[in-house]
Amino acid sequence: MWYELSHDFIFNIIGLQGRLADAVHFFFYDTIKIWFLLLTIIFAVSFLRTWVNTEYVRAHLQGKSSLYGHVGASLFGIITPFCSCSAIPLFLGFIQARIPAGVTFSYLISAPMNNEIAIAMLFGLFGWKVTSIYIGFGLLVAILGGFVIGKMNMEKEILMDIKPIETELEADLVKLSIIERAKEAWDYTYDIFKKIYLYVLLGVGVGAWIHGYIPTDFIARYTGEGNPFSVIIAVIMGIPMYSNAAGVMPLVEVLTSKGMLLGTALSFMMAVTALSLPEALILKKIISLKLIGVFFAIVGSGIIAIGYLFNIIL
Amino acid sequence: MKIEILGTGCSKCNELEEKVKQAVGKSGKFAQVEKVDDLQKIMDYGVMSTPALVIDGEVKSTGKVPSIDEILAFL
Numbered sequence: 185m186w187y188e189l190s191h192d193f194i195f196n197i198i199g200l201q202g203r204l205a206d207a208v209h210f211f212f213y214d215t216i217k218i219w220f221l222l223l224t225i226i227f228a229v230s231f232l233r234t235w236v237n238t239e240y241v242r243a244h245l246q247g248k249s250s251l252y253g254h255v256g257a258s259l260f261g262i263i264t265p266f267c268s269c270s271a272i273p274l275f276l277g278f279i280q281a282r283i284p285a286g287v288t289f290s291y292l293i294s295a296p297m298n299n300e301i302a303i304a305m306l307f308g309l310f311g312w313k314v315t316s317i318y319i320g321f322g323l324l325v326a327i328l329g330g331f332v333i334g335k336m337n338m339e340k341e342i343l344m345d346i347k348p349i350e351t352e353l354e355a356d357l358v359k360l361s362i363i364e365r366a367k368e369a370w371d372y373t374y375d376i377f378k379k380i381y382l383y384v385l386l387g388v389g390v391g392a393w394i395h396g397y398i399p400t401d402f403i404a405r406y407t408g409e410g411n412p413f414s415v416i417i418a419v420i421m422g423i424p425m426y427s428n429a430a431g432v433m434p435l436v437e438v439l440t441s442k443g444m445l446l447g448t449a450l451s452f453m454m455a456v457t458a459l460s461l462p463e464a465l466i467l468k469k470i471i472s473l474k475l476i477g478v479f480f481a482i483v484g485s486g487i488i489a490i491g492y493l494f495n496i497i498l
Numbered sequence: 499m500k501i502e503i504l505g506t507g508c509s510k511c512n513e514l515e516e517k518v519k520q521a522v523g524k525s526g527k528f529a530q531v532e533k534v535d536d537l538q539k540i541m542d543y544g545v546m547s548t549p550a551l552v553i554d555g556e557v558k559s560t561g562k563v564p565s566i567d568e569i570l571a572f573l
Contacts, residue, residue: 237561238546265561269508270547276537277546346541372562470537 187213207396214388214434218308219381222430225304226376231369233263235357238274241291243353246281250334253287258326261294262319265372268296268463272470280346281353286334293483294326297458301380302429306453309437317494318450325458325486332482333475341475383431391438404443414448415491419484422455429456447494454487499529499573504540505549514549514563521569529573 194200194209241260245253266274271292278288298319306315360368394403407414425432433453440449464476501518505511515533522529534540534552543552547561551572558564558572 239544239560242546265547267508267547269506269510270561272506272537273540273548274546276541277544280541344537349544368562371565 186217190216203396207392210395211388211392214309214391215385218305218384218388218434219377221308222301222304222380222384223373223377225307226300227369227373229263229300229303230265230372231365233265234360234365234368236260236263237358238264238270238277240355240357242277242281242283243355245278245283245287246353250284250287250331253284254290254327254330254334257283257287257291257330258294258323261291261326262298262323264295266295266299268460268466271463271466275467275470276344276346279342280349282348284334285338285342286330286332288330289333289479290326290330292479293329293458294323296460296463297322297326297454299429299457301376302433302453302457305384305430305433309433310440314446314450318453321450321490322454322458325454325483325490329479329482329486333478336478338475338478341472342470343472344470380430384434387431387434391434394435394438394442398442400442403439407439407444407448409445409495414445415451415488415495418448418452418491419455419459419488422452423459424461425456429453432456445495446498447491447496450494451487451491454490455484458483458487499527500554501529501531502534502552503531503549504534504543504545504552506535506537506540508548510563511549514551517563517566518551518569521566521573524566525570525573527573 190213191209194205194212200208241257241264244260245256248256275288275292278291279285303315303319306318404410407418411417433456436444436449436453440446459480464480467476501522503511503515503518505514511533515531518531522531540548540550543550543557545552545557545560549563550560551558551564551569553572559568564572
């Protein structure tokens with residue numbers, strides 16, 4: 185409905201024609217749609233998360249079996265907030281509660297990958313199918329990645345000595361009234377939106393230009409079946425782009441519609457969110473370079489495997 | 499009264515410090531405001547998401563910057 189409305193507006197009321205009209209319509213339609221989805225999805229997620237904070241997750245995961253720990257930590261990663269500036273206290277807090285390092289890594293992989301901005305952008309640009317594939321395989325990487333790191337006995341690579349808490353932590357959900365929750369969720373949504381709306385505008389703008397002006401075979405040649413290394417290149421390119429996920433995703437959508445393979449696109453987006461250079465630099469204060477290397481290598485190869493898998497089966 | 503702001507130097511921690519100072523000024527109370535970036539101390543409070551606000555040894559908020567009105571209610 186919004187598609188027809190905006191189409192009508194650009195073509196009949198403003199009276200643009202041809203390629204320019206196509207590009208302008210695409211820009212207008214996509215920007216408004218994504219802004220709307222970002223606001224609703226971030227609000228919904230932050231509303232839910234007013235019940236669950238990281239302290240709750242920690243208490244909940246304390247003393248659980250390995251399987252429950254990895255799966256639970258990955259699932260909690262979807263709903264709880266994650267900011268790379270909190271990575272250290274979070275990491276230490278988990279270790280302090282005697283949660284195994286592997287389970288902690290499951291959480292550290294899942295939380296940034298399944299953040300609400302990425303989910304909202306994916307949903308708006310690619311629809312629910314690709315979004316579910318992204319979340320599902322993201323969880324798989326988090327569960328398996330954390331499991332493998334746990335099996336490698338990396339405990340000595342943690343550079344800080346932390347006194348474990350002996351007592352059992354109590355898992356209490358946050359108590360607030362519904363109105364307070366809604367207010368907190370709205371404050372958070374507004375805060376995030378303020379930070380990213382321009383990136384969305386920019387990303388969609390460049391996307392609209394590509395959509396209107398760059399020929400399809402050009403993109404297909406470099407990012408489609410013609411290039412067997414596209415997945416690996418995409419993952420490496422994704423690493424430094426963390427803070428711009430909102431701006432990068434609209435470009436990926438356009439590239440996909442013009443012939444980039446979906447597996448390559450998925451790998452790229454997962455690399456953008458899960459492998460973040462600033463996070464690695466922050467973690468370097470408390471874990472050894474070796475462990476950071478292992479963390480990146482395991483997550484990176486998992487993401488690359490997913491990319492090739494999808495390029496083959498789709 | 500002793501107010502501690504726990505955080506490892508992210509931009510939100512500075513934002514919280516600024517708001518706490520304004521809130522203290524508004525309340526007219528006397529309070530000592532201190533920034534804590536020692537990880538061991540932050541862990542001792544059981545805080546895992548920064549910035550966190552601690553008043554007289556009691557954790558009041560974690561992982562967000564409360565509004566000035568909310569901070570006033572804590573004081």
